[in-house]
Amino acid sequence: MSATAILDLGTNTFNLLVRNADGALVFSDKIPVRLGAGGLRDGVITPDAADRAVAAIAQHLVSARSYGASRSFAFATSAMRTTSNGAELAARIERETGQPINIIDGDQEAAFIAEGVAQAWPELSERHLIMDIGGGSTEFIIRESGRNLWAESFTLGVTRLFERFLPSDPPTAAQWIEIDAHLDRELAPLWDALAANPCRILLGSSGSFDTLYNVMAHRVGRPELELGQCRAEFDLSAWRATSDAVQSATTEARILMPGMLAMRAETLHLSARQIDLVLAQLNARRMLLSGFALKEGVWSSIQDPKTPWRAYFW
Structure with missing residues (x-):
């Protein structure tokens, strides 16, 4: 086969x-x-x-x-x-x-992400906000009953933020204020969309969320995500301490944290900061994790023999 x-x-x-x-x-x-x-x-x-x-x-x-x-x-x-x-x-x-x-453009990226996440949480019909943090952009999708209600891609990826602000290690209080103000200003369309489509579930897609889950798991005595595990749920009571620890640590200290993926250590504090901002806006009662994201979402699209996407055959 x-x-x-x-x-x-x-x-x-x-x-x-x-x-x-x-x-x-x-x-x-x-x-x-x-x-x-x-x-x-x-x-x-x-x-x-x-x-x-x-x-x-x-x-x-x-x-x-x-x-x-x-x-x-x-x-x-x-x-x-x-x-x-x-x-x-x-x-x-x-x-x-x-x-x-x-x-692909940001709209297509968000569509693929939503399709991938749906494979991990097929039974989730309650309205929720999908968040995918990348290096160059962050995608948000409001989804309910298998349908995307709203989606947008923002140029707020953690590498882009890091290069824009070049924060200290760790950032100073003044730098965090500047970063927060930038995020709040740029995410105004998301805040408007959430006002029109309120939800209290954040569903994080792979990447930074995987690593943050593993760091949290070690802090509370849970096992890390298993290889191939496609879903999990964060303990919100443990999230705050985990997020604070990640944001206040130096890069060197983050690298040494149990559960940390070394290649994410330099910018993971910026991921945690974005997540905290969104959790507060949602007044979230659940924070879920999908191990599936864009590449799993692509899978559905390429099953059509007339798929428009270019491929390499050998």
């Missing part, structure tokens, strides 16, 4: 998912490319980051082939769509590896 590979090319991490024709998981992996590092502030992808991207794609394709994939789809998000040389990098990747790159 032939398999399909899906590559999610984020601003920080390049993710690989390989599934059989029946949808069963074959293999998954991630490479910390840091595509936006050193360039997002100027709207470019640096030469070093571009080289890391090409090497990561080549490595993922080798893995995909070794696990029986006969085709691969690659989707690029915020870093490639918002930089002046993102399309140039996509062309280089295709030229050097054979892999076509589908650069």
Whole structure:
């Protein structure tokens, strides 16, 4: 049975998912490319980051082939769509590896994320807010009874915030005030959407949420997420202390926290800050986690033989 590979090319991490024709998981992996590092502030992808991207794609394709994939789809998000040389990098990747790159807009990214999250929580019909924190952008989707009520992508990814504010390690009180004001101002459309569609459930999508869950789990004596686990629920009573610890620690101290994924340590405090702001706005009573996100959402789209997305066949 032939398999399909899906590559999610984020601003920080390049993710690989390989599934059989029946949808069963074959293999998954991630490479910390840091595509936006050193360039997002100027709207470019640096030469070093571009080289890391090409090497990561080549490595993922080798893995995909070794696990029986006969085709691969690659989707690029915020870093490639918002930089002046993102399309140039996509062309280089295709030229050097054979892999076509589908650069998607924020609306399509949010739609894929919502579809992926729904696979992890198919029975969740109550209105909820999906939040996906990336390096270049953060997506929000208000969803109810299997239908998206509202969705928007904001250029508030943690790498973008880090490069914009260049905070101390850890940030000073004055820097947090400045960051909070920026987030509150930029998220005004979300606050308006929530006023029209109130909900009290936050559903975090993969990435930063996975790592924050594992850090919290260690603090309260719970097991970490298991490999392939697609869902969990945060203990809100334990979240506050976990978030405070992550936000007040230095990067070096965060790296040493049990449950921490080292490649997220530099910016995880900015993820926690965004989450706290949203939890307060929701007056949330539940905080859920989906281990599924964009790449799982892509899976549904590519089942159509007439799918518009470009693929690499071998």
